[in-house]
Amino acid sequence: MIRCHPRLEQLVKFVEGNLSYSESILIAAHCDMCDHCRRVVDSETADQAETAFGTDVVQAGPDFDAMFARITQLPAAPAFESGEVLFKPPSKTSLELDGKSFRLPRTLQNLAGKTGNWTSLVGRLWQAPVDLGCHGVANFIYMAKGGSVPEHTHRGTEFTLVLDGKFSDGLNDYDTGDFIYLDSEHTHAPKTEFAEGCLVFSVLDQPLHFTSGLARLLNPFSHLFFR
Template sequence: MIKFHPTDTDLVGFVEGSLVPAKSLLISAHLDLCDECAEKATAFTENLALQAIKPSSRKNYLDSSLVNMCESIMELPAATQHINADGFVKQTLSVDGRDFILPEALSRFSNRIGEWSHLLGKLWQAPVEIGGGHLAQFIYMEKDGGVPEHTHKGSELTLVIDGKFADGNEEYDSGDFISLDSTHTHTPVAVGDEGCLVFSIIDQPLYFTTGWARLINPLSHLYFRANS
């Protein structure tokens, strides 16, 4: 069950087109998985359209930034396609011998996904080119695998694609939308037997806070600069 969602303020910003593109992308992917937020976004969009009606023409005019955002999303190509029972086209992502169907919003970036690299222990990572000075990546945690304790010098947005993970503060499930900043310190670890796939966007390098992991902070900065 999805427990963590974008705020109503973020959803309004999403339909208005006033959010930074990286956050809009992650919210769009969350809407693909969350009927509750999709219904809210539809209601906010309809309200925005009603406010923009011109009595003389009786036509709906959406904010131009929203139109531009929608057009840019639709223009992004989708590579290998998977059509589910409902007729929606989605992309399959493979890692560790498993196939995951991506939300439609992320499927459009399938031709911008880099190679998977095996990091610490049971952790895998694949960068995604989205631009804008952000580092976007798929992270796969095998059973009991996780990321060492860290905090954030900027913001971290995460969407759980498949599986569950706990971070010492909360437990997150498929579809959960997570927004963290420099006030948060956590240690994500996969929960259950199937591992966990997430999509994460950060605007500053992670800062590891305990033990030997602090030694890789310089590498974290280099990786961020090379892939953002």
């Protein structure tokens, strides 16, 4: 069950278009999975449309009826020749890893063509980078059962969406669909004991800062991995 949602302020800014590109992607993907937040976004969108344009734009009348009649009487658009494509839908709706298939939320399906190959990391972790241009470092990360990320905090912000499975980090327990926002005020150590592991989509705007164990030796070089 989804328990972690964007704040109402974030959802309002999302509707207004006042969030960063990466944050907007995470919230849009969360709304693909969360009926509650999708209803909030739909309601806020309707309220802002009414504020901006008034109710007249959605009220039918003689002028509207005449305009609609003219539109419906226009000749049909010419058919496309065989092989001609006006719009090609995303060809990849899921991710595959080690015999497992994970269906992506509609928003993230649009990034399928920008996803790199899976790389095995220490701690029963796998990572596939996603090219967001200059909007931060994004990765699909899979933790197999028993997998973990060393304890760390954040030099900037980290947005994470749980796509499949469950994990905990010492701060909370997370389930499929949960939206997680962390910054320099949070220290955590993600791990999963879920039988099927856990897949997340995560976006960072600064490198991690490891806070315990041998992982701290990586901190002077963390910028090398932040690309």
